[in-house]
Amino acid sequence: MTTDVDLTTAVSQQFPSALPRASLDCPAFNSSAAEVAAVLKYLRDAQGFDFLTDLTAIDWTAEKSPRFTVIWHLYSSEQHRYVRVAADCTSATEPVMPSVTGLWAGADWHERECYDMFGIIFTGHPDLRRILMWDGYPYFPLRKEFPLAGLPAALPDAEISAETGAGVIAAPMAGGPFVATPGQPMSAAEPRAKDEAWNEHSEKTV
Amino acid sequence: MATDFSYPDAAAKAAAVPKEFGPEKMSLSMGPSHPSTHGVLRIQFELDGEIVTKADPVIGYLHRGDEKIAENMTYNQFVPYTDRLDYIAPLANNMAYAIAVERLAKLEVPARCQAIRVLTAEMARVSSHLMGLGAFGIDVGAWTVFMYCFEEREKLYKLFEELTGARFTTSYSRIGGLARDVPEGWIQRVDAFTDQFLPILDEVLSLLSRNKIFLDRTVGVGVIGRADAIAYGLSGPNLRGSGVANDLRKDRPYSGYEQYEFDVPVGAQGDCYDRYLCRGEEMKQSIRIIRQIVKNFPRGDWYAPDARKIFAPPKEKILTSMEELINNFMIVTEGPQMPVGEVYFEAENPKGALGFYIVSKGGGVPYRMKIRSPSFCNLSILPKLCVGNLVSDVVAILGSLDFVMGECDR
Numbered sequence: 001m002t003t004d005v006d007l008t009t010a011v012s013q014q015f016p017s018a019l020p021r022a023s024l025d026c027p028a029f030n031s032s033a034a035e036v037a038a039v040l041k042y043l044r045d046a047q048g049f050d051f052l053t054d055l056t057a058i059d060w061t062a063e064k065s066p067r068f069t070v071i072w073h074l075y076s077s078e079q080h081r082y083v084r085v086a087a088d089c090t091s092a093t094e095p096v097m098p099s100v101t102g103l104w105a106g107a108d109w110h111e112r113e114c115y116d117m118f119g120i121i122f123t124g125h126p127d128l129r130r131i132l133m134w135d136g137y138p139y140f141p142l143r144k145e146f147p148l149a150g151l152p153a154a155l156p157d158a159e160i161s162a163e164t165g166a167g168v169i170a171a172p173m174a175g176g177p178f179v180a181t182p183g184q185p186m187s188a189a190e191p192r193a194k195d196e197a198w199n200e201h202s203e204k205t206v
Numbered sequence: 207m208a209t210d211f212s213y214p215d216a217a218a219k220a221a222a223v224p225k226e227f228g229p230e231k232m233s234l235s236m237g238p239s240h241p242s243t244h245g246v247l248r249i250q251f252e253l254d255g256e257i258v259t260k261a262d263p264v265i266g267y268l269h270r271g272d273e274k275i276a277e278n279m280t281y282n283q284f285v286p287y288t289d290r291l292d293y294i295a296p297l298a299n300n301m302a303y304a305i306a307v308e309r310l311a312k313l314e315v316p317a318r319c320q321a322i323r324v325l326t327a328e329m330a331r332v333s334s335h336l337m338g339l340g341a342f343g344i345d346v347g348a349w350t351v352f353m354y355c356f357e358e359r360e361k362l363y364k365l366f367e368e369l370t371g372a373r374f375t376t377s378y379s380r381i382g383g384l385a386r387d388v389p390e391g392w393i394q395r396v397d398a399f400t401d402q403f404l405p406i407l408d409e410v411l412s413l414l415s416r417n418k419i420f421l422d423r424t425v426g427v428g429v430i431g432r433a434d435a436i437a438y439g440l441s442g443p444n445l446r447g448s449g450v451a452n453d454l455r456k457d458r459p460y461s462g463y464e465q466y467e468f469d470v471p472v473g474a475q476g477d478c479y480d481r482y483l484c485r486g487e488e489m490k491q492s493i494r495i496i497r498q499i500v501k502n503f504p505r506g507d508w509y510a511p512d513a514r515k516i517f518a519p520p521k522e523k524i525l526t527s528m529e530e531l532i533n534n535f536m537i538v539t540e541g542p543q544m545p546v547g548e549v550y551f552e553a554e555n556p557k558g559a560l561g562f563y564i565v566s567k568g569g570g571v572p573y574r575m576k577i578r579s580p581s582f583c584n585l586s587i588l589p590k591l592c593v594g595n596l597v598s599d600v601v602a603i604l605g606s607l608d609f610v611m612g613e614c615d616r
Binding site: 073075082104105106117 | 265266269271273274275278309310312434436437438439440441450452457458545547548549550551552559561563565573574576578582583585586587590615616
């Protein structure tokens with residue numbers, strides 16, 4: 001069984017551009033969008049990480065570049081340990097990442113969810129469509145600029161929308177939930193500070 | 207008095223049907239409100255007669271944006287939301303979440319706190335498997351099992367209510383401790399429950415294990431091969447039913463699981479029956495763990511006393527000490543203070559490995575929290591698993607996968 005240090009050296013020998021990533025628990029690597037599929041394949045085939053336990057992304061906000069980082073967590077059922085691999089999307093407006101559905105069939109739904117929530121396109125995915133939200137939903141909800149209350153949108157069924165004139169509305173925030181923002185003064189944690197556009201006394205305009 | 211009957215050859219008869227009535231694929235939507243989809247799962251089938259030729263699960267009917275909500279509140283405020291992931295076993299979710307955040311803070315809770323958490327998580331496992339077993343029974347036509355299971359489950363819920371104040375939405379964990387200590391005499395009542403439960407469990411399992419109808423519905427149905435189970439990232443009894451002996455309680459012990467003796471049941475075929483057997487045996491193993499905890503229930507603190515910026519001190523201290531009052535105020539308003547960094551923690555929940563990936567920029571609110579839900583991964587195999595089965599077998603397969611949509615959709 002290789003130790004965590006061995007794994008770090010083995011990966012950096014194989015892939016000189018894959019640098020160790022700061023982590024509080026398991027070994028972690030930063031890779032590039034071009035190389036990450038090869039790194040994951042190497043970890044699966046040569047290092048015995050047979051499970052893709054999780055795949056997700058982080059949005060570092062529109063001001064940051066690179067904006068999106070995709071994260072893979074692999075687990076080895078023999079060595080009982082995890083490894084984390086991260087890769088930045090080069091473009092913030094059209095984030096692209098290679099699909100790993102060829103390595104793990106279970107990546108299918110994970111990548112669909114990641115696309116659904118962040119708008120990251122996984123090239124090579126056989127059927128990349130929304131999974132939790134409905135087809136035709138216009139936003140990517142886990143992006144940082146998407147408000148907690150949500151945004152108004154049309155109903156999934158255009159016919160019902162036209163007939164009833166109803167649509168998806170944003171959640172009323174006045175009075176709760178009690179939310180906080182990291183790094184902001186405590187007064188910003190009060191619910192009324194979150195959504196001034198809409199409360200009991202004035203209609204929401206947007 | 208034997209009489210000769212001649213049976214017409216079915217194949218020859220089918221071949222004789224005029225070609226203008228050739229087979230036509232039918233499209234069928236099952237769910238989102240259908241008794242055998244256990245919540246709001248919808249599957250869009252393409253059928254050739256009774257045989258499924260294509261299955262497309264449609265999920266997201268219970269999507270509430272838990273990950274978005276988590277980014278907007280302090281760590282302790284999110285505990286009630288974890289109840290609503292796998293709402294059949296909230297205590298296990300509470301524990302998994304608390305440990306994930308404690309890993310971020312590099313905080314170890316005292317032995318008594320760990321023992322209470324393991325105790326409640328194992329009770330949650332029993333209650334979850336009882337629910338899964340009862341519902342599976344109904345799916346394949348065994349009503350009695352459901353009645354037995356719900357009666358036992360009700361006894362567990364009485365104990366949960368006594369401990370946490372709520373039957374379902376327990377919200378029992380806090381970062382660095384628990385909401386409260388166990389009440390007087392509660393441990394003895396848990397012990398009494400285990401004593402009366404084991405014979406009943408045996409009786410319940412004996413209703414199914416050698417039942418001809420149940421065997422016909424489950425043996426050899428919905429077989430998940432070992433390689434498929436790994437490729438789709440299954441976990442929990444669904445993975446172990448396929449012969450992969452993965453159990454995070456054994457492989458990566460947390461919260462003191464290494465102290466307890468228990469076995470990990472593993473299936474051989476990977477069919478619905480094996481998954482049922484795994485769950486049945488797991489309940490017995492959980493009772494074994496519970497009994498070990500009850501026997502050597504640790505004394506001492508039930509929260510981390512030195513985690514001054516993480517765990518709010520108990521009420522009696524707040525009411526008597528100015529310093530504790532200020533400390534409590536800071537933790538409640540600003541949240542437990544966490545270092546910068548990222549962690550990923552998975553716990554072996556009743557449904558499988560529930561993971562939390564937390565990215566912290568410091569302070570009391572996570573920057574990003576991803577919830578890796580076992581039901582989501584377990585259901586992702588459906589498009590492959592359903593094909594070639596009868597629609598009625600799909601009902602048995604769904605029952606055997608034992609998923610919860612609250613966790614799948616988050």
